[in-house]
Amino acid sequence: MDEWSVRENVKLRLVDPADAESLYEQIEKTRPQLAKFMPWGDATRSVEDERKFLTYCQERMEDQKLWNASIIIDGKAVGMIDLHNIDRANQHAEVGYWLGGEYQGNGVMTDCLEKLLSIGFDELGLHKIKLLAERVNVASNAVAKKVGFVLEGQLKDEIYSDGKFHNADLYAIVE
Template sequence: MKEWTVRPNVKLRLVDPDDAASLYEQIEKTRPQLAKFMPWGDSTKSVEDERVFLEYCEGRIAEQKLWNASIIIDGKAVGMIDLHNIDSDNEKAEVGYWLGGEYQGNGVMTDCLSKLLEIGFEELNLHKIKLLAEQVNEASNAVAKKVGFVLEGQLKDEIYSNGAFHDANLYAMVN
């Protein structure tokens, strides 16, 4: 399984269905927060749901439409980060991420996103990477700004989550 070191105890590892139980544990622990911003926050109901999702991801990776990694801290899968909607013709993709609540607030996601940008630009040869964050998601907006994303615009009613449409900030970085 391909792996990238972010910090001595933090790694990114291409998705593996064997991580389903560990990831689902973090989804359960962080469900109220995830459901606020992630459309799947309420719909992932079991380890099997997570395993099916990870198997789907493996297929999309094989088609070169997705790059998806588990965030591994001290050997345990505790979140995910991805490049989705990969458009090879136009050399661009969009980024998404989530992290278990007990691991938030100490720069892990900022460091993981920095590593993802390195992978996207240097290994996948992307020209542009976009990031969409609900305007009310202060943590996600802060992470985008910390790694150097530039705000390109604001999109009205762009994301449906938590039972309503929400405005989003569109950030981008060009290599």
Template sequence: MFTHQIDAHLALKLMTEEDADYLFDIIEQDRRQLRRWMPWTDATQTVADELKFIRFARQKFASNEMLPLTIVIDGLPVGCIDLHRIDREQQHAEVGYWLKAKAQGHGVMTRSVNRLLTIGFDELNLHKIMLRADVDNHPSQAVAQRLGMQQEGVLRDHVLVNNEFRSLVVFSTLENEWEAHE
């Protein structure tokens, strides 16, 4: 199975149906915080909903349109990270992620995104990887900034979250910039 060990405790593994119960439990525990940023939160009301998403993501993986990964600490899921909207012809993709509240603030997401960018450039031969973060989600923006991603601009009122249009800050890095960063 596809697994990238980041350190002795942290790894990224291909998302599987076995992750559904763990991931749904995290969503339930952190629903209030996730709901603030993630438009899919309200639609994920049962383990079956999470399982449906995992199956969708695996289909996208099979068609080379997505790389859906589970973030695990000591073998237990703590969140998800992916490359989505993978465009092989134009050689670009976008990063998406979320993390259990109790795992935040310890560099888990920065190290996970760092590894995902390396996978995107080294293994998927991408030229550009983008990351979008809510204008008020400063921790998510800080991940992009710590990794040397460049802010490209703001997509005004771009996503509907909780019946409110939210603006997104767009960051990106190019393959040659990533190589210099590494």
């Protein structure tokens, strides 16, 4: 399957380089916020950069080290959600996500993360999914808790973004 319904107007669709322009538009619109929490926020500087990244994702998916989807709202790619560092032997992976600013604040990411958990557990056969969120990223921490992730620990100086190291909360959910 290449597409999963989340809500009436929201879908997850496996990454496709054809979505580069739409995703880059959202990166441009949300750059200050993305750069604050995502190391790639400042580095993605063109549609071609995004297209290369999406092609790279497809290659990693073939190696089964990554599962990555675009978040589609009303037919337009406006964010991404993934399972990365997939460890088949130990049946776990880590989740990452971002969403264009104009689409935030109405539960879209919460619903997409719930769908991703279903895909991870039911389709990919994972046992545990982890989520790492900077302590200062209140929205990401709230999404993790809303979906049922449990705080397993706090990691000091774990993430370098916005020009400095940040502590991170490590969450996990077990099937």
